[in-house]
Amino acid sequence: MSALAVRAEGVSKAFGSVRALDGLSLEIPAGQIYGLLGPNGSGKTTLIRSLLGLVEPDSGTVSIHGRTGYMTQQAALYDDLSVEENVRFFAEVYGASGADVDEAMSVVELFDRRRSVVRELSGGMRQRCSLACALVHHPEVLLLDEPTVGVDPQLRVQFWEHFRRLAASGTTIVVSSHVMDEAERTERLGLIRLGKLIAEGTADELRRQAGTERLEDAFLKLSEAPA
């Protein structure tokens, strides 16, 4: 078992009367692709934000080992700048080099479109540009909040191929999703509901645990069990 990259212990966070996270604990070893699976509003985004220090938990502790990269749910980019200017800005902020900028744009296959203004790009290209900004500095832990929303199936396959390459080279990837077939691609899954981790394991393990054929049914069944 390799070293821990991400650790959350008893993390709770409430926004007003809404308990976004409710005593959630979680450990992710370095180099793993870990999927956070849960319906909208289950606390996935709040968990990612608290791991990054963007949200101060009411109680509990979080720790991340290594440089982080973060891709937000909607492609958060400067619409009036070109692909290259966006990626270069994040490179400068993180202290990455010009070669890193070219590499990141090549990885997401936007090198030929590097002079295009982001506003004029398609939704899928924007997501790719956003991913390039998140990994330009070779982060050790990459946190991706629903990175493939609005991405066509072909591009989704490419994204996942790339995630696996990154993981193979030692990058830890935490990816949230509410799409079941995507969850199948992760090495380990955490099912999140109402701010709690209700089950954890590989997709096969979860199916076996619930005694169902499909992951979707497993999720529904495990959700009903008392947490």
Add this chain to the structure above:
Amino acid sequence: MSLRRTLAVSRRLLEQFRRDRRTLALLFVVPLVILALLGYLLRGSATAPKLALVGDCGPLHPSAAVTVVHLDRAAADSQLASGEIAGFVLCQLPPEVHLEGSQPNESATVLQALASPSAVKPRIFYLYGGPSFDTLDYFGAGFVGLVVFFLVYVVTSVAFLRERSSGTLERLLASPLRRGEIVVGYMLAFTAVALVQSAVVLLFSLYALRITIEGNVGVVFLFEALLALSAVNAGILLSGFARTEFQAVQFIPLVIVPQMLLSGIVFPIATEPGPLQPISNVLPLTYGVYGLRDVMIKGAGLGSSGVLLDLGVVAAFAVALVAAAGATLRRRIA
């Protein structure tokens, strides 16, 4: 505090400016249009109100401030009712002046034109200004400050809010960028743009409008630079209290109108009703306007204690706003 990261923020903002033609036009063309319009309004030959004489008025010669026409009584009555003439004089003993009366400044012009000139002509001496010194010279000093403050404030507050609403601020805060670096990065970029704007406005005022600048142009520029710095940080500070760009626009009347009315640009503070004067005294623009007037109209320089005080107060406002913008940024994010 990393200079590299701070400058990365400034550089990115300047790149965005380069591509944003509308904002550039707002910053560099709009102030010139406003000032040109103001200049034309105040300096262009005004249309003189019409005054009718009814009957034989003999030695009565109204001054050139009014256009004189001759009418009979019935025509004078109907034209007065329709607003074509500002008033008429019924030449009889004693003569009667009938005024339209709904516009006090026209009535005043008519009455002044009828006042008999004094027999003794005094010689006139000016401490400041001179016979050619006019309303535009007076208002120009204040307006230069207002225009710079207003436009820089608007552009900064909207830009900073866009950073937030587009989700990029969230991304920046997850990066090694510190909050202070973001604020200073914004400040550097917008101040640089504001300084260019100030220079353009100043050159336009000097060479196109020929507004009198008695004092040192460098000191005038210093005032404008400090006002711009205050405006940048007021923009960053207040954009935090707005959730959308629309709300940020709603702050404009709140920030700008009181300063326009109360900073002494139009109504001198000394003649304001008592309760308003303390408000005027805490507005940054007030000190900017008075400082600019002292330098531009009275020719005061850095040796004048009044100018130094005004400069100091505007600088203090700028520093306080920088600190406040940095300090409140943290609380607004979560």
